[in-house]
Amino acid sequence: MSKKTLANQAAIVGIGATEFSKDSGRSEMQLAVECVTMALADAGIDPSEVDGLCTYTMDHNPEIEVHRLIGAKELTFFSRVHYGGGAACAPIHQAAMAIATGIADVVVCYRAMNERSNYRFGTGMQDTLPDPTFETAHYGWYIPHGLISPASWVAMSARRYMHETGATSEDFGRVSVASRDFAATNPAAFFYDKPITLEEHQNSRWIVDPLRLLDCCQESDGGVAIVLTSPERARDLKQKPVIVRGAAQGACDDQQMMTSYYRKEMSRLPEMGLVAKQLYQQSGITPEDIQTAVIYDHFTPFVLPQLEEFGFCDRGEAKDFVRDGHHARGGRLPINTHGGQLGEAYIHGLNGVAEAVRQVRGTSVNQVNNVEHALVTAGTGVPTSGLILGVDV
Amino acid sequence: MSEAKRARVPRRPRPGINRDNSFFWEGLKEDKLLIQRCQTCGELRHPPGPMCPHCHSLEWDTLKACGRGTIYSYVNLHHPAVPPFANPNPIGLIELEEGTRLVAGLLDIEADEVRIGQPVEVVFYREQEDDDHAIALFRVTDKSAEAA
Numbered sequence: 295m296s297k298k299t300l301a302n303q304a305a306i307v308g309i310g311a312t313e314f315s316k317d318s319g320r321s322e323m324q325l326a327v328e329c330v331t332m333a334l335a336d337a338g339i340d341p342s343e344v345d346g347l348c349t350y351t352m353d354h355n356p357e358i359e360v361h362r363l364i365g366a367k368e369l370t371f372f373s374r375v376h377y378g379g380g381a382a383c384a385p386i387h388q389a390a391m392a393i394a395t396g397i398a399d400v401v402v403c404y405r406a407m408n409e410r411s412n413y414r415f416g417t418g419m420q421d422t423l424p425d426p427t428f429e430t431a432h433y434g435w436y437i438p439h440g441l442i443s444p445a446s447w448v449a450m451s452a453r454r455y456m457h458e459t460g461a462t463s464e465d466f467g468r469v470s471v472a473s474r475d476f477a478a479t480n481p482a483a484f485f486y487d488k489p490i491t492l493e494e495h496q497n498s499r500w501i502v503d504p505l506r507l508l509d510c511c512q513e514s515d516g517g518v519a520i521v522l523t524s525p526e527r528a529r530d531l532k533q534k535p536v537i538v539r540g541a542a543q544g545a546c547d548d549q550q551m552m553t554s555y556y557r558k559e560m561s562r563l564p565e566m567g568l569v570a571k572q573l574y575q576q577s578g579i580t581p582e583d584i585q586t587a588v589i590y591d592h593f594t595p596f597v598l599p600q601l602e603e604f605g606f607c608d609r610g611e612a613k614d615f616v617r618d619g620h621h622a623r624g625g626r627l628p629i630n631t632h633g634g635q636l637g638e639a640y641i642h643g644l645n646g647v648a649e650a651v652r653q654v655r656g657t658s659v660n661q662v663n664n665v666e667h668a669l670v671t672a673g674t675g676v677p678t679s680g681l682i683l684g685v686d687v
Numbered sequence: 688m689s690e691a692k693r694a695r696v697p698r699r700p701r702p703g704i705n706r707d708n709s710f711f712w713e714g715l716k717e718d719k720l721l722i723q724r725c726q727t728c729g730e731l732r733h734p735p736g737p738m739c740p741h742c743h744s745l746e747w748d749t750l751k752a753c754g755r756g757t758i759y760s761y762v763n764l765h766h767p768a769v770p771p772f773a774n775p776n777p778i779g780l781i782e783l784e785e786g787t788r789l790v791a792g793l794l795d796i797e798a799d800e801v802r803i804g805q806p807v808e809v810v811f812y813r814e815q816e817d818d819d820h821a822i823a824l825f826r827v828t829d830k831s832a833e834a835a
């Protein structure tokens with residue numbers, strides 16, 4: 295086996311974020327350059343030094359325009375990773391590879407969107423498809439039947455998961471309640487000081503049965519940026535370095551965009567299992583070595599099989615994990631301590647990367663004790679990605 | 688119906704039809720539910736594509752499905768309410784007797800009566816009688832059946 299590894303080749307040295315709202319009142323490019331320069335200031339790196347920029351699809355801020363506006367000079371690495379929220383950790387993965395191979399020294403990963411005020415993914419696809427490429431023709435298997443929204447595509451998988459494991463709507467609710475509990479004590483969260491009860495979850499209206507309103511993440515305006523450089527340089531900068539112990543992408547057999555309905559087993563997330571396998575292999579750690587995690591929560595049901603794929607519990611037993619409160623404040627693995635995308639904001643997962651950085655630095659408003667490693671996952675039901683971040687040792 | 692009047696009737700979104708999937712939509716026009724079949728190894732596949740993932744053959748034909756299957760999963764869509772769909776709108780993931788699965792709207796059943804395991808049969812559905820386009824919906828044939 296090759297001795298080459300991505301582990302410990304790059305460090306996160308800066309994070310920046312705008313406020314999270316339902317209407318930012320300014321352009322997406324303004325959000326982008328605000329959060330990028332905030333992250334660079336957090337790191338103590340001058341914007342002119344940025345030579346790498348990386349985002350992921352559904353962001354509309356071109357790398358070269360961000361580069362031009364922050365006054366940087368020479369861009370040697372730029373990329374935009376496909377599959378939206380599934381790529382939430384992928385820019386970090388790409389940045390680490392670029393830094394490890396000497397392609398770039400200072401890479402900024404960013405996501406800035408007026409998702410709520412400009413787009414609203416939740417309204418679904420309603421138009422005739424204009425251009426039947428192989429990729430767009432995919433939706434033709436669903437939209438003529440009214441299966442038109444991200445919630446509906448996830449709900450189909452969630453129902454089968456419930457059937458096979460015995461998980462219930464209340465179990466999904468337990469994920470939501472714990473996230474809103476963390477959001478309630480996070481002043482940056484949109485739902486700051488607004489906790490919910492399981493009863494309120496159960497009384498919230500159906501969006502796509504078996505998904506209720508409080509199973510669905512917010513729609514948000516805002517921007518987040520993450521700065522990476524080498525661990526050597528990181529040790530001379532302002533912040534405590536956060537080391538990338540593992541970074542990975544994953545897509546698996548018969549992978550579809552949100553609708554992997556055709557596999558023999560439909561209630562698992564093999565692409566997330568593939569990410570987990572790589573992350574544990576790179577980092578050399580086990581689930582017991584992870585103190586907190588950001589588990590992608592566009593919709594609550596997919597949080598459960600992610601816990602299983604990462605080995606925090608056995609197959610089909612995530613329902614027991616959340617019934618025991620292991621995922622909540624004070625539990626064995628507090629997840630989404632920023633409030634998640636249910637409670638803080640839906641910035642397509644990059645705000646979760648920022649929270650994992652704060653947990654490793656020891657600066658989260660909902661700090662978990664003695665964090666050595668934090669896990670971050672990206673969008674589920676789609677080709678995905680993940681990270682293990684750790685303290686510098 | 689005049690073109691102007693037709694334009695005012697909310698229509699279901701239409702699929703994007705291309706060289707890789709047109710056989711499926713052409714089949715529905717003739718009341719046939721077709722499954723792509725590898726001519727080299729015989730594997731069935733849906734959604735269709737130009738290469739067999741099992742043997743890499745580019746040669747394929749189709750199998751006419753018997754039209755019967757069971758509900759493998761389902762949802763009831765409440766929001767967003769989009770005409771002309773029923774609200775709530777029950778939509779199934781159908782496992783055909785031949786083994787492949789496909790998504791289809793469910794007919795003749797209330798949303799709260801749908802269960803995994805119920806048997807279904809295909810209905811070739813046209814929004815207007817003279818439509819040159821059809822989709823495959825499914826009717827639940829035994830509401831009392833449920834998966835073990």
Ligand SMILES: [Zn+2]
Nearest residue numbers: 725728739742
């Ligand atoms: Zn074949």
